[in-house]
Amino acid sequence: MGSExxxxxxxxxxxxxxxxxxASVSGGFVRAPRALPWPVPGAWHRVRLAVRARPAGxxxxxxxxxxxxxxxxxxxxxAAAAGxxxxxxxxxxxxSLIDLAHQxxxxxxxxxxxxxxxxxxxxxxxxxxxxxxxxxxLFLDPATGAVKRRMTIADPYQFGFSPDGKFLVVxxxxxxxVDIYAVGSWQLVKRLKLSSMPSHLAFAPDSATVYVTLQGTxxxxxxDLRQMTERWEVEIGKTPAGVLWxxxxxxxxxxGSDYVAVADPADGKVERRIRTGKGxxxxxxxxxxxxxxxxxxxxxxxxxxxxxxxxxxxxxxVPGGPDCAAFAPDGKMWVTQRWARKVAVLDTVxxxxxxxDVGRSPHGIWLSERxx
Amino acid sequence: xxxxVEFAAGWLHETLVVPLLYAADAMQxxxxxxxxxxxxxxxxxxxxxxxxxxxxLERWRPVERWPDRxxxxxxxxxxxxxxxxxxPLVTFVGFYQAQxxxxxxxxxxxxxxxxxxRLVPALLGQQALTFxxxxxxxxxxxxxxxRFSHKLRWWWALHxxxxxxxxxxxxxxxxxxxxxxxxxxxxFGVVALLIGVPPLQFPLLVLVLRLLESxxxxxxxxxxxxxxxxxxxxxxxxxxxxxxxxxxxRSCNYGAILPWWDMAFGTADFSRAYVETGDPTGPExxxxxxxxxxxxxxxxxxxxxxxxxxxxRNEAWQRRRA
Numbered sequence: 001m002g003s004e005x006x007x008x009x010x011x012x013x014x015x016x017x018x019x020x021x022x023a024s025v026s027g028g029f030v031r032a033p034r035a036l037p038w039p040v041p042g043a044w045h046r047v048r049l050a051v052r053a054r055p056a057g058x059x060x061x062x063x064x065x066x067x068x069x070x071x072x073x074x075x076x077x078x079a080a081a082a083g084x085x086x087x088x089x090x091x092x093x094x095x096s097l098i099d100l101a102h103q104x105x106x107x108x109x110x111x112x113x114x115x116x117x118x119x120x121x122x123x124x125x126x127x128x129x130x131x132x133x134x135x136x137x138l139f140l141d142p143a144t145g146a147v148k149r150r151m152t153i154a155d156p157y158q159f160g161f162s163p164d165g166k167f168l169v170v171x172x173x174x175x176x177x178v179d180i181y182a183v184g185s186w187q188l189v190k191r192l193k194l195s196s197m198p199s200h201l202a203f204a205p206d207s208a209t210v211y212v213t214l215q216g217t218x219x220x221x222x223x224d225l226r227q228m229t230e231r232w233e234v235e236i237g238k239t240p241a242g243v244l245w246x247x248x249x250x251x252x253x254x255x256g257s258d259y260v261a262v263a264d265p266a267d268g269k270v271e272r273r274i275r276t277g278k279g280x281x282x283x284x285x286x287x288x289x290x291x292x293x294x295x296x297x298x299x300x301x302x303x304x305x306x307x308x309x310x311x312x313x314x315x316x317x318v319p320g321g322p323d324c325a326a327f328a329p330d331g332k333m334w335v336t337q338r339w340a341r342k343v344a345v346l347d348t349v350x351x352x353x354x355x356x357d358v359g360r361s362p363h364g365i366w367l368s369e370r371x372x
Numbered sequence: 373x374x375x376x377v378e379f380a381a382g383w384l385h386e387t388l389v390v391p392l393l394y395a396a397d398a399m400q401x402x403x404x405x406x407x408x409x410x411x412x413x414x415x416x417x418x419x420x421x422x423x424x425x426x427x428x429l430e431r432w433r434p435v436e437r438w439p440d441r442x443x444x445x446x447x448x449x450x451x452x453x454x455x456x457x458x459x460p461l462v463t464f465v466g467f468y469q470a471q472x473x474x475x476x477x478x479x480x481x482x483x484x485x486x487x488x489x490r491l492v493p494a495l496l497g498q499q500a501l502t503f504x505x506x507x508x509x510x511x512x513x514x515x516x517x518x519r520f521s522h523k524l525r526w527w528w529a530l531h532x533x534x535x536x537x538x539x540x541x542x543x544x545x546x547x548x549x550x551x552x553x554x555x556x557x558x559x560f561g562v563v564a565l566l567i568g569v570p571p572l573q574f575p576l577l578v579l580v581l582r583l584l585e586s587x588x589x590x591x592x593x594x595x596x597x598x599x600x601x602x603x604x605x606x607x608x609x610x611x612x613x614x615x616x617x618x619x620x621x622r623s624c625n626y627g628a629i630l631p632w633w634d635m636a637f638g639t640a641d642f643s644r645a646y647v648e649t650g651d652p653t654g655p656e657x658x659x660x661x662x663x664x665x666x667x668x669x670x671x672x673x674x675x676x677x678x679x680x681x682x683x684x685r686n687e688a689w690q691r692r693r694a
Contacts, residue, residue: 112489113487255399256399279394298399341382360410
C-alpha cells in the first residue's frame with residue numbers, strides 16, 4: 001500500500017503537518033515540482049517561445065530579442081502563434097495542447113488517471129487541472145503548459161474560484177462532497193457532505209454563496225461561503241448539470257430533460273423553464289455578455305439564448321456530445337465533443353464548425369488567449 | 373487517424389446508449405455509460421480479431437476434427453456474454469466505482485493510493501512500458517488465482533466447467549461459470565486496486581491479455597519452439613493444462629500469458645504434446661449440456677463441495693473410456 005502521507009486533505013480544522021522530504025510543505029505536494037517530458041515538435045516550440053516572448057508592458061528587452069529569434073528561426077512572427085489551448089482528455093489520462101492559430105494538436109501532457117476540469121488561479125499564476133481517479137491536482141504553467149506541481153486531493157471533479165479569489169471550491173462527484181480550500185495555502189477549510197453527485201458550480205458575484213448541482217438527487221444546493229454551511233437544497237429538475245449566474249438569476253441545465261431552469265438565487269425556486277433541447281447540459285456566457293449558449297447533450301446541439309430576455313435564438317448542430325466551451329480571440333467557440341475525440345471550433349456567425357482531433361473523451365478546455 | 377473501434381463506440385453511444393439513458397431517467401450515468409460502450413466495442417473487436425487469427429490456425433493445423441461441433445457453439449455464447457456483456461458491466465460499474473470509493477477513502481485518511489507511476493515517476497507518459505509492467509503483475513496474480521481455483525475444492529467445483537470441454541477451441545477461453553467469472557473479476561479487481569491500475573486502462577489491459585489467452589486454447593498444433601514456449605504460453609503448452617490427466621486439484625501449466633510463474637514454482641510441464649482434453653471426473657452435462665444446464669450443474673456442484681459432499685461424477689464418459 002502507499003505510504004505517502006497526504007497533508008492537504010486532512011480533516012477540516014486540523015492543521016496539516018509538514019510532509020517529510022517534501023519540497024514545499026504549504027501545498028502538501030506529493031513530490032517536488034517538476035516539468036514533465038512531452039514531445040516538443042517544432043511548432044510547439046515556436047508557440048512556447050512566442051508566448052514567453054510576449055512583451056509585458058515594461059518595454060523591449062530580452063523578450064523582444066527572443067521574439068526576433070523565434071521569427072528568424074521559424075519564419076513566422078508571434079502573431080502567427082496566437083496561443084494555445086489545453087484540452088483535458090478524461091478517458092486518456094492526458095492533456096492535449098493545441099496551437100490556436102493552426103488548430104492542430106502539438107503536444108500531450110500525461111496525467112495520472114482521469115482528469116476532467118481545469119481553472120486558472122485568481123492571480124493567473126497557475127492553471128489547475130483536477131484528476132479525479134488520480135486524486136491529484138496538477139498545477140500547470142499557463143504560459144507554457146508545463147506541469148509545475150502536483151497536489152494530492154480527493155476526487156477533484158468540477159471546481160472553481162470564488163470571485164474574491166479567497167476560496168477554491170471542489171466538487172467530489174464520486175464522493176458526494178464539496179471541499180472548500182483556502183487559495184494560496186491550499187488547506188482544506190471545510191468539507192460538506194451533500195446528497196449525491198455534486199457536479200457543476202457557480203458563484204454569486206459577491207462571493208457569499210456557491211451553487212452546486214446534485215446530479216444524483218435532482219437538486220440544487222446553496223453553500224454559504226461566509227458561514228461555511230449549506231444554506232438550502234431544493235429540487236430543480238432531472239439530473240441537473242451546468243449552472244450559471246446570469247443577471248441576478250441562476251440558470252441550470254436540466255440534462256435529464258430538455259430545458260434550462262431559471263431559479264431564484266435566494267431560495268432556488270424555479271421561476272421559468274426555457275426549452276433548449278434534449279439533455280440540456282452546460283451553459284456559457286458569450287464574451288460580450290449578450291448571449292447564453294446552452295449545450296444539449298442528447299440532441300447534439302448548442303442553442304443561443306438572449307442573455308437579457310432568455311428568448312431562444314439560433315441552434316447549432318454540434319454532434320458527439322458537446323460539453324465544455326471557451327471563446328477564442330476571433331470569437332469562435334471551442335467546444336469539446338466527448339464521444340468523438342474532437343474539439344469543435346464553431347463559427348457562431350455562419351454556424352459552420354471544424355473539428356480538431358484530441359484524446360479520448362475530451363472534457364474541460366482552456367485557451368491561453370480568449371475573446372474579451 | 374480515426375480509430376475505428378472508438379469511432380464505432382462513439383456512434384453507438386450517441387445513437388443508442390444516450391437516448392436509452394435519457395428515456396430511462398438515468399443521465400447521471402452517461403459518463404460511465406460511455407466507458408461501458410467503449411469496453412463493449414473493444415470486446416466485440418477483440419472477438420472479431422481473435423476469430424480472424426484463430427480460425428485459419430485451427431483449419432490449417434487442427435489437433436482434432438469433430439463431426440458434431442455442438443459443444444463449440446455453446447462456447448461461442450460464453451464468449452459473447454463474457455466479452456461484450458458481463459465483463460464490461462463488472463468492470464465499469466463494479467470495478468470503477470469500487471476503485472473511486474477506495475481511493476477517495478484512503479486519500480481522506482491521509483494515504484495516497486499506490487500506483488506504479490508514483491513509485492516510479494519515470495513511468496509517467498511511458499504508456500507502453502507501464503502497460504507491460506501492469507500486465508506482468510496481473511499475470512502473476514492470475515497464476516495464483518488459477519492455482520487456487522484448482523486447489524480449493526469448492527472453487528474447483530466451479531472451475532471444472534472450464535475443463536469439461538472435450539472440443540477445446542479458442543472459444544473455450546470464456547467457458548466459465550458466472551460465479552467463477554465473478555470471483556476472478558474480484559480477484560483481478562483487488563489486485564488492480566492494490567497496484568493502482570488506471571480504471572480506464574484496465575479493460576484494455578484485460579482485453580489484450582485475453583486475446584492471448586484465447587489463442588492458447590486454440591485447437592491448433594501450434595508451438596512457439598523451445599525458447600518461445602518459455603517466453604509466452606502457446607496452444608501446445610496450455611493444452612497440457614486441459615489434458616484429461618491434468619484435470620482436477622493437481623494440475624500443471626497454470627499460467628495464462630507467461631510461463632515464467634510455472635517455471636519458477638515448479639508447475640511447468642513442457643513434455644506433453646497435444647493431449648486429449650476434458651474432465652473425466654465431472655458430470656456429462658458440464659461437457660455437452662446447454663449454457664443454462666451447465667450453469668445450474670456448476671452451481672449444484674459448488675453447493676455440494678461447499679457443504680462437504682461429493683460433487684457429481686461423469687460416470688458415462690468413464691464407462692466409455694473404460
